[in-house]
Amino acid sequence: MPVGSDLAARRRAPDVIRHGIVLLAIVVALASVPVGDVPLAADAGQRMAITIDDLPWNGATAPGESVAQATRRLLATLTTRGVPAAGFVNCARTGPNDPVLLSWREAGMELGNHGAHHLNIDGVDLSAWVKDVRECHDMLTMALGRPDRLFRFPYLHQGATESRRATALAALRDMGYTTAHVSIDDSEWILAEAYGRALRRGDSDRQDAIATAYVEHMAAALAHFTAVADSTVGRDMPHILLLHANALAADHLGRVLDDFRARGVVFVSPADALTDPIYHEPDRYVGPRGLSWLYRIDPEGTRTARPTVRAPTRLDRRARR
Numbered sequence: 001m002p003v004g005s006d007l008a009a010r011r012r013a014p015d016v017i018r019h020g021i022v023l024l025a026i027v028v029a030l031a032s033v034p035v036g037d038v039p040l041a042a043d044a045g046q047r048m049a050i051t052i053d054d055l056p057w058n059g060a061t062a063p064g065e066s067v068a069q070a071t072r073r074l075l076a077t078l079t080t081r082g083v084p085a086a087g088f089v090n091c092a093r094t095g096p097n098d099p100v101l102l103s104w105r106e107a108g109m110e111l112g113n114h115g116a117h118h119l120n121i122d123g124v125d126l127s128a129w130v131k132d133v134r135e136c137h138d139m140l141t142m143a144l145g146r147p148d149r150l151f152r153f154p155y156l157h158q159g160a161t162e163s164r165r166a167t168a169l170a171a172l173r174d175m176g177y178t179t180a181h182v183s184i185d186d187s188e189w190i191l192a193e194a195y196g197r198a199l200r201r202g203d204s205d206r207q208d209a210i211a212t213a214y215v216e217h218m219a220a221a222l223a224h225f226t227a228v229a230d231s232t233v234g235r236d237m238p239h240i241l242l243l244h245a246n247a248l249a250a251d252h253l254g255r256v257l258d259d260f261r262a263r264g265v266v267f268v269s270p271a272d273a274l275t276d277p278i279y280h281e282p283d284r285y286v287g288p289r290g291l292s293w294l295y296r297i298d299p300e301g302t303r304t305a306r307p308t309v310r311a312p313t314r315l316d317r318r319a320r321r
């Protein structure tokens, strides 16, 4: 089975659940979060790094548009605004001479390892998982001369037991990787799936509605995790935002970035953000969930410091990233 189909199949939820989740995501984005009241980021200088997973591409492109063309639009959205980013590659879906990867590099973006086949560390034999990461490492080395040594765990799953987690981290260290943690988790991929379906149907009204929900959902995610950081970290810290390479981003990420800037966000590179000591604290969460790093360093926070804005992560426990 082609890798893309395999990924798509694993991502597929029953239709009823899928559509229900999409509607719920939009409802939450639009209704439960008073976006007009979302506070501006602290001191008009909230640092944020953009990370984009599942390269070369996740889901649909606009009719008649190739992945390479869509990638160029996505990258232009970033470069025209001077926004640095890192892309995380599923290497089995691409190759060392893929112009899509080269265009990321030419745009000055970092490129990291997201596993060759996007394996869930808790769903396969651990040695198979490590082999898959090494396969991606070898491909990136061939493609780029050197990978940027950033690794993003598929699904944000880092190993459900202490021994799995420790073995995985030791293997990543051997390959020279730093874990590219996510502080701002979100459900953008749910909106992106709905957007892809609207693109295929040519339903522009639906596309517009989803784009608006996208901007508001991302503002809600920023507000949510800014509040979590205030309560668990208690100082200014650079956030790292999770996004995916998809048509929703190609078409509308610019609106999100402009909205963030209007809220006082200052964009920094993921590598710079990861130098903050917060990303080198011990991982205190042991379990199967894919979580923001802010919850991993303070698992109690998921119970005792629940912010007022509903967590976007509540929507996607069963889902992928």
Ligand SMILES: [Zn+2]
Pocket: 053, 054, 114, 118, 154, 155, 321
């Ligand atoms: Zn992913």
